[in-house]
Amino acid sequence: MLRRLLPEPGPLRVLTAVTLVNTVGKGLWVTASALYLTQVVGLSAGEFGLGLTAASLVCLVASTPMGYLADRRGPRGVQIVSYALMALLTAAMLLVDSFAAFVALSAVTALVDAAQRGARGALIAGALPAERRVHGRAYLRATTNVGISIGAALAGLAIAADSPTAYRLMIVGNAVSYLAVALIAVRLPALPPVPATAGPRLVALRDRPYLAFVALDGLLSMHFDLLTVVLPLWIVARTDAPHWLIAVLLLINTTMVVLLQVRAARGTEQVEGAARVARSAGLFVAAACLLFAASAGVPGWAAAVLLILGALVHVVGELRQSAAGWGISFGLAPDGAQGQYQAAYSMGAQLGRMLAPAVLVWLALEHGLVGWLTMAVVFTAVAAALPATVSWARRTARPLPA
Known part of the structure; x- marks a missing residue:
């Protein structure tokens, strides 16, 4: 398993490190987010579900424009900025105290998440040879499962403690993971922006x-x-x-x-x-x-x-x-x-x-x-x-x- 998580040195190894750290944080959040938002913040189950649906719709609509942004501005820069913003937005979840605030923050977070997703796809395509792109995505998906499993196991400790402080510490951990991956992503190759030409954009x-x-x-x-x-x-x-x-x-x-x-x-x-x-x-x-x-x-x-x-x-x-x-x-x-x-x-x-x-x-x-x-x-x-x-x-x- 270790060999599968340590590909050859170069961009894929850096992408693997980014993915592992990021998904550990994601595992923390997705495992206990429902409990935090319903038991600590006080949202109903229906409000929690509606907030997630709203965020999904924003991400769906914004995906292609944000991918275009990554092409035009350079994917590494867009990804680093996105990760830094995700750290701030994740930490802001500690301030959420109402359904309206949850929906607003979730929508903005989804917009930034769409930007990092588009940048990630462009980075994989640009940093890896064409014949290694699918192989690279396979490595990253395997790593994603490892990272989320680790995060979920850590989240289990907070769930066992079942206290507001424990849940808030998970949010802090997720925010720190975004800061860490922003720093790691600096080691990715700086792919040049693609110049615009005449014609439609999207x-x-x-x-x-x-x-x-x-x-x-x-x-x-x-x-x-x-x-x-x-x-x-x-x-x-x-x-x-x-x-x-x-x-x-x-x-x-x-x-x-x-x-x-x-x-x-x-x-x-x-x-x-x-x-x-x-x-x-x-x-x-x-x-x-x-x-x-x-x-x-x-x-x-x-x-x-x-x-x-x-x-x-x-x-x-x-x-x-x-x-x-x-x-x-x-x-x-x-x-x-x-x-x-x-x-x-x-x-x-x-x-x-x-x-x-x-x-x-x-x-x-x-x-x-x-x-x-x-x-x-x-x-x-x-x-x-x-x-x-x-x-x-x-x-x-x-x-x-x-």
């Missing part, structure tokens, strides 16, 4: 074949919420499996991503190969849906076996879809517009994650077997459409950014 939003790929990838990305949102509710309400199995399934997923994401990225460096891998990812996810569906109405031990098998099959689809998406998004983006194209690519996943909780929970909990079968069919159909969409994009000239 060309990624005019690239219809690319947007079609983004939409399909976003719909397929809805499956990421199966383990974290749908299955916990499904296990409790519809199966006789032990409830502690929820944690086991998440542990299986995290461990498999850390150990296998780099290997799963092989064969996705070229767009055509990535499209084929994306199609197979849908089949794995569909098979996992069928295994999850079969866990209802059987003895507890059988339900546990089916759920574990489903989690193992699902993570293979997850690994393959992630790697395929990186290969396609990098391969279709024109030179000089990687920042905005990578930001546009992230819009699909954001949209999918916004739709997934309501849609997938409704299908599984309200419709049982029919709901799971519907998911399997949709995931298969969406993934099957990706190769044709990529071929369309390959035949279409990419617009040049202004």
Whole structure:
């Protein structure tokens, strides 16, 4: 595992260090944010959810413009400034005392987060050779899982203490992590800004074949919420499996991503190969849906076996879809517009994650077997459409950014 987290010296190693420190802080926050904001600040669960939705909408709308900013101003500078601002905004969460303040701060934070996401995509594309970009993204995703796991474990101490001071210390820890990554990011290469030319600016939003790929990838990305949102509710309400199995399934997923994401990225460096891998990812996810569906109405031990098998099959689809998406998004983006194209690519996943909780929970909990079968069919159909969409994009000239 250590070797997987220590790539060759150079930009990828620096990006890995940035990712590890940043995600430890993120793990602190995401694990206990709901408890802090509801128990300490006093927000209702509904207000907390609405605030997150508002932030997601801001990030969705701002992604491509912020990616354009990274292209034009230079991604390293945009990322360093974004991390410094995130540190201040995270610390400002300590001052939140109302729903209005939470929504306002979340919206501004989402805007800055969109800037750092666009800059990160442009940095990966510009600092790594084309044939190493997908490999690099795989390293960083594995590192992300390690960092969030460490942060979540540390957050568990604060949750065990269950005091306002402990929760506030987690916020301070997250703010400090942003300052640390801003300093580490100084060691990344200073990629030159891409000069503007005549013509439209946000060309990624005019690239219809690319947007079609983004939409399909976003719909397929809805499956990421199966383990974290749908299955916990499904296990409790519809199966006789032990409830502690929820944690086991998440542990299986995290461990498999850390150990296998780099290997799963092989064969996705070229767009055509990535499209084929994306199609197979849908089949794995569909098979996992069928295994999850079969866990209802059987003895507890059988339900546990089916759920574990489903989690193992699902993570293979997850690994393959992630790697395929990186290969396609990098391969279709024109030179000089990687920042905005990578930001546009992230819009699909954001949209999918916004739709997934309501849609997938409704299908599984309200419709049982029919709901799971519907998911399997949709995931298969969406993934099957990706190769044709990529071929369309390959035949279409990419617009040049202004």
